[in-house]
Amino acid sequence: RVASPPGEGGTGAGDSAEASTTMTKRFINKAETVVQEAIDGFVLSTPNVTRIDGFPDVKVVVRSDWDKSAGKVSVVCGGGSGHEPSFTGFVGDGMLTAAVCGNVFASPSQDAVLAAIVASTGPAGCLLVCMNYTGDRFCFGIAAARAKNEYGLNVRLLVVSDDVAIPDAKQPRGLAGTLFVLKAAGAAAATGLPLDTVEAQAAAVSAGVHSFGVSLGICTLPGAEKQEARMAADEMEVGLGIHGEPGFKKMKMGTADEVADIIAKRLLEKVDKKADLALMVGNLGSVPPMEMSVMTGALLQRVRAKFLVGPAPLMTSLDMNGIQASVLQLGEGMERLLLAPTAARAWPAAVTPAAPKLMPMPLKQAPAEEASPVHDPMIKDAIQRACGALAAAVAELNELDGKVGDGDCGNTMKTGADAIVALLPRVSTKSPKATMAAIGRSLNSLGGSSGVLLSVMFTTMAGALAEDAQWSREVLGPAFIEGVATVARVGGAQPGSRTMLDVLSPVSEAFARGAPAAELAAMAKEKAEATAQVTSTAFGRSSYLNEESLRGTRDPGC
CATH class of the missing domain: 1.25.40.340 (DhaL domain)
Structure with missing residues (x-):
């Protein structure tokens, strides 16, 4: 089986199970330092971001152009690493103020979350967003309480649970739809709206977003031994999370159109058929861009989307060969928040999908073949x-x-x-x-x-x-x-x-x-x-x- 902690509450790379004898090939130095080195590489190559000097326990990326005394709400999110560009790639004006990172597939510590809050939050307060996993809820919730009790900061916690894989699940997981929430929160905060309004608008987006994933293979943790295949060569898993855990069920491998049918059917069950929709198409890690384009076209044929985000790596699961799609039912004011500019490096601007007017072929046509050819x-x-x-x-x-x-x-x-x-x-x-x-x-x-x-x-x-x-x-x-x-x-x-x-x-x-x-x-x-x-x-x-x-x-x- 693959290393599969129960959400971000696991212990990360240490959860690896049932070793084989083949090590996976990775561009890393040591598994123990891969997250720190990845963060350093990101801040070196990205303008207007830095990190808190707290390695190895506190791994927080924060805007370097942010003035917490300027009267604007800060937006903080995070979780385990291995989902890049989530969440460091979404730090920037108009989206996240700070991103807190745990080890691979492991919740960040409450001290790390608290450090992110304190570093970025001023009198206007902080909207703290986390995905619905047990470890995240505990760590983020405790950090929010400590920020209020120890530092006098006004922090609101919003938990996102957009997964629709399991019908009537009591605790749906947080998936890539969380990024729609962060985009809305960041856009609202950037305009100077008060915390109550930022929270309300983000919560409305959270209530209207739904996500579903399909994978053709498992992911492998950095430095871990290659795992035994969990799926047969002709199988795929549908309704999976982002930590390598098994999907809701296995199915026979289908064509791109058949996979799009499965995803679209589940997502459209959750939205008003007459509502305007935004569609997000995310690469879970290793799907070739060509195939992502095929799947995007297939999904757009089935989902009547007014806006499209992607296809792109948005919230990955290391090297997983899978895709995840999210739909957002656009309520009042959401379109403005979605289209607002952001400096976040990893956010692909939303576009309006439309069939272009084709350009006529400029080359001379090949001569027509003979109407009555004579054969030898x-x-x-x-x-x-x-x-x-x-x-x-x-x-x-x-x-x-x-x-x-x-x-x-x-x-x-x-x-x-x-x-x-x-x-x-x-x-x-x-x-x-x-x-x-x-x-x-x-x-x-x-x-x-x-x-x-x-x-x-x-x-x-x-x-x-x-x-x-x-x-x-x-x-x-x-x-x-x-x-x-x-x-x-x-x-x-x-x-x-x-x-x-x-x-x-x-x-x-x-x-x-x-x-x-x-x-x-x-x-x-x-x-x-x-x-x-x-x-x-x-x-x-x-x-x-x-x-x-x-x-x-x-x-x-x-």
Whole structure:
């Protein structure tokens, strides 16, 4: 199981359970000092913030441009670390005055919370916000009482519980929706409103915000051993918190649209169907930006949001591969608070999602394929079989490319092969010139250097052929050589450089001089295998690797 304290009340990294033998790879020095070092890195790189000199027990980030005697309410929040940018990233004019940090997934001490309050609070008072976890409620509540009793400060405590994972839960957890509350409180406080009003407006937002999370994997604590998988390869957890604890239930892994259906259904159950909504889409840690954009689009199709915050890392769970969405039902005055400016570094400005007016394609359209193409059955069949062979080699090519590149060569080749096969019925395969031109066009939008170079080769071959050219070695041989030469000229490589030219150059020359098919196939295989012995090159994907990485590994482009 994953280390999963019951909310922020746990003891943090020490809760790690059931060790395995594999340590996770992390850019840290020591697990014991990772929070302090992260805070130092943040204040060094962020204007107008500093920290209280209280390490290791007191870990508080506070605005350095704040004057607590200026008559404005301070807004303080915090919790365990591991949720970055929450909460240090939201310190700044218009949002948090101070953020108090515990150890990873552990509540900050009451002394740390008290220090944050005292450092930031003047006569106007303080709104102290915490998420609904047992440890946080205790520590923040005691600190608020001590601030009043020991320092005479006016402190109001607001506990946020926006989780909707468990129906009718008596103590819903605090999740990323807390950030909507902090944004509203900070905006209200920045205008000089009194504590009663700041508290009331923040409480209204807290009552109207709801959050729900989905994850495809667990998170791992800094310095901890890698944990056993809690989910099967085809499973996901829905309704989870932000501390690595199990979700409300496991489900079979779904598509982005299916996951969006689950999230949207649960969130929309909690809001008025006619109300204006703000949607927040947060990355729980390690979801690639591309997938975050896919999920955001899917959610916006289902949630009629007037405003969108994200997608962005907002309240993470270390390296968790998951997302969390929050909806806020916009009540009176909330829109103004949401859109108010803030200097908080991690807050992405709310935008109004709208489908843009698309720009017309400025490029000339490719010539239309023939309405009544004339086919050569043998040529058409040969092309289809060649494309089928490429499609069947996806896994092998990806594996080879993973050793020297980004691991997508097989996918790229299959995409190109599929495009050619789809185009064939509309091309007169009786004509070599028309066939080569069509293949060149189909590969032009393939992307990557391979797609471009292969497109150049076939396009050059088409240009070298006469309109009435026939399928013969005498006609195609010189065109093949010219196409390969153009690839060399455009790409800059030569045979022996661990590129496709290692095969194309000798095979094109052998083809032109009449070598039989069996000899050409054997030569192609031999030259491809020989790339495994080339350990130094200035061209292609292999140019970025050292000799050790290249030795014994074939180039996937061959």
